[in-house]
Amino acid sequence: MKILVTGGLGFIGSHTVVELQNEGFDVVIADDLSNSSINVLDGITAITGKKPEFEQIDLRDKKAVQDFFKKHDNVSGVIHFAASKAVGESVENPLLYYENNIGVLVYLLQELQKKEESYFIFSSSCTVYGQAEKMPITEDAPVQAAMSPYGNTKQIGEEIIRDTAGVTGINAILLRYFNPVGAHASAHIGELPIGVPQNLVPFITQTAIGLREQLSVFGDDYPTPDGTCIRDYIHVVDLAKAHVTALKRLIEKKNKEKVEVFNLGTGKGNSVLEVINTFEKVSGKKLNYKIVDRRAGDITEAYADTRKANDVLGWKAELALDDALSSAWKWEQKIRNK
Template sequence: MKVVVTGGLGFIGSHTVVELQNEGFEVVIIDNLSNASEKVLDGIYNITGQKPLFEKIDLREKSAVQHFFKKYHDVVGIIHFAASKAVGESVENPLLYYENNINTLVYLLQELTALPQANFIFSSSCTVYGQAEKMPITEDASVQPAMSPYGNTKQIGEEIIRDTAKVTNVNAVLLRYFNPIGAHASAEIGELPLGVPQNLVPFITQTAMGLREKLSVFGNDYPTPDGTCIRDYIHVVDLAKAHVIALQRLLNEQNVEKVETFNLGTGTGSSVLEVIHAFEKVSGQKLNYQIVGRREGDITSAYASTNKANTVLGWKAQLSLEEALASAWKWEQKIRS
């Protein structure tokens, strides 16, 4: 069965392609290479023994999307990762985020509704909850006003999918990730940000390698045990496996609603300083970090209630924070060697 993975050369996308191929799916990747490298195809091949099909397309070009689905009209579903994802950048350049994250979604759904099997897995985010009132965050938590244009694109994206599913053949699963980190155990694929990393762990590993002079910790005056922000860090391989399970649920018509929503996290919150100290422990590297002012768009705390994903999807995160950090460090060392 043929599955389209948009943003399939990116961090989460590439790991999901591996898990899909391991389960016997044929994968067609769409990526515009704006934040990824075609070399990732080699890493996927080295792990699975097969290279996915790849089409270099910018999904903002509606005619290119239409042409793609004329060519690949036999797909059984789309897993949609392609989006801009940096909170800080979205605050500085909101129109880029609305164009890249909303227009592309609309163009994909327009083509999906014409397919016999209109299954859609959406890469959403815990940012839709804003600063939730209670921890851990359940899927029933009210969606708060977004703290950034990035978070807003995820909220709007979910609304677009729900409205579309009401009046079309689309069935969808919205997967709200917490904070994906780590790399494949083989160190063949991992997080490879172009330019300065926007996420904590690649900044940590690049600082440990000496590529960055120091790591900035944004604020130590939050109402948390050590004053730094708390997040739920989930191993990317665990996250990738959840996408395959969600797709199989739709293909087997096990979904009980046209659009289902699941949190994907570990259920445990870790502060920025806890992550730094855990990395120092597993790597043996002392990190040069400094406390700086808060960053606009950041919330104090977010960690998941995973009960629904555990019971309904039958999925549970298996890998620890330390295992994720060790795999990220192994990946960083490999790509710099």
């Protein structure tokens, strides 16, 4: 069986391709390189000793998707990462997000529904919960009104998958993850943000290496122990392994429902200042940071209840925040040749 990984040269996608190949799966990557680099293919090959198939296509082109599935007619499993993902950009350009995140999903499902049986793993997000009323967040927490078009595309995407799976041979798992960080221990692949990073950890590493002058901490007056926002930071390698576990669950017919949902996190929240302090400890570098005003749309805290993923999916985060930050720093130094 061949597995299609859309957005497979991106941050989470590339790490997932590594874990799939390590488990013996044949992988074909579809990526338009709009937010990734072809060099990532070499990184994957260096780690696994096997170069995955690669097709550079824009999945927003319906005919290109149809042609892809004609060419690769033995693809019956899809892990879908290809999507735009910046909250701020989605507010400024909502139609780009609806076209890319919803249109592509529809085209992929249209091809999969032609098969008697197929498997679909969806890259969802804890943003579907908004500011949850209770911590930690379980899969039964209500899905709140989305705070951005990006968040809305994840909610709508989940609904589309449910509706489609109900009347086709598609079985699906929706993985709602918290905050992916870190890099592969080999430093052959990692997070490669184009332009100014939207996420905390690449901004930290770029500040530490001198690429950014200063790190902004958005608000220190939240109702948390140190006043800064709390998030659940999960190592990208742990996250990648969860996708392989989920795919195997579907292939081995262990799923209890046509569509299952799992939160992926560590079950522990860390504040922004805790992340900064941990990075300083593992890297030996002092960070130049400044407390600035709160950022619109930021919620106070979000961390996962991981019991369902642990007990039902049979997956558990193994790597700590120290591991994630030291691997991210090693990766940053490598790509800057320092």
